[in-house]
Amino acid sequence: MKILFLTPYDNNYRYRSAFSKSLSYMPLTMPYLAALTPEEYHAEFCAVDEGVQKVSYEKLEPYDIVAITAVTSSVKRGYELAELFRRRGSYIVMGGHHVTLLPDEAAQYADTVLTGPADRVWREFITDYANGAPKKRYDGQPCDIGTVNVIPKRELMAKRKYIGVPTVIANFGCTNKCEFCVINSFWGGRHTMRKVEDVIEEIRSLKKKRILFLDPSPTSNRVYAKAFYEALIPLKIKWAGLCTTDIYKDEELFDLMIRSGCIGILMGFETFSEESLRESNKRNTVEQYKAVVEKFHQNGVTILGTFMIGFDGDTRESIRKMPDYIEEIGVDIPRFAILTPYPNTPTFERLSTEGRILSRDWNDYDSIHAVFQPKNCTQRELEEMLAEVSNECYTFRRIRRRALKNKYGGLIKFAVNIGFRMYNKKVAKTLAKH
Ligand code: SF4
Structure with a gap:
């Protein structure tokens, strides 16, 4: 076969x-x-x-x-x-x-x-x-990935085409219900965890000192997360992965995370607007953003923060202020996306009911194109603002200021910043021709 x-x-x-x-x-x-x-x-x-x-x-x-x-x-x-x-x-x-x-x-x-x-x-x-x-x-629901120990056949992939850090997944799915997210629909709102010992064995077998965890919501189950980070400590690896902004609520978990070798975190801040957070059912607390980033910085961790534009609470003015806010909270590598109503998600259903879905060409559902009618601007203006704020965050002046704010991350952080600067320029050019 x-x-x-x-x-x-x-x-x-x-x-x-x-x-x-x-x-x-x-x-x-x-x-x-x-x-x-x-x-x-x-x-x-x-x-x-x-x-x-x-x-x-x-x-x-x-x-x-x-x-x-x-x-x-x-x-x-x-x-x-x-x-x-x-x-x-x-x-x-x-x-x-x-x-x-x-x-x-x-x-x-x-x-x-x-x-x-x-x-x-x-x-x-x-x-x-x-x-x-x-x-x-x-x-595929219910699934049994949590009880069956499967080691992915990484040797199949063209390894040299990717960063040299191997990817690992310890737990799948998420129990949060952010309105726009497809993870929830895909995993049926469940959070499926592999056995801690299976993941540790897999990491050992990789014989690498750096690991990238792809778990979408690794700290949803705090008991599991604590056991997992504790088990990582003896491996003395450095790792990067995802985490929600509410990590500040649990000192013990944060401490274990750091001691287990965390050096990079991807965090979905999405917005600085409380109204937009409510709209999207995202459980972030804006006033904690700065403190959370600082806490990670103090422990040598680089933060890649994702931000979304196009919520009903967004205006041209509020979007244009985002690069300054991002600099203020200290995110090291900011990324922007346009809110994308993936089909059959609650966001799609809502916008569809309101007659605001403007494109059903799935190619455009790439988080760079606006596929719905935004509340406070046109589709085109939203795309222009994506290009504008992305480029503004990646001027050499801002890259330099970010580097001075957090000395950790070194060459990798610099390469990623330059990578995103070039990527943003290409996106802007393509959108201008659209
Ligand atoms: S916390 Fe992240 S993975 Fe979970 S539903 Fe929200 S956006 Fe999706």
């Missing part, structure tokens, strides 16, 4: 530059699916991540199964690839965030559709396929 795993490119890949390696980490979906394939079928695998690789498909050998995983902004390319490989006689199976949100749409292009986490249903599908009776659809 020959299986080709495909991750199609999305619009963002057009903005990549010589620095893109400093911004690309290895995704684990394809390595996980390969590892989950029952050994008795002696499957041979190939994986292509179009986000970092250019492949001439004509030259590829025929595959029995082509498995495509897509998010909304890459799904049209995913459908194109599905048609291409179907013509060549492969069996097409599709899954991932967009397919979970709109399975009936995906079923027009795929022989089988998997919704939600694929760990259990992938094995079921492969067994049914081998027995000549694959079903049209498999629903």
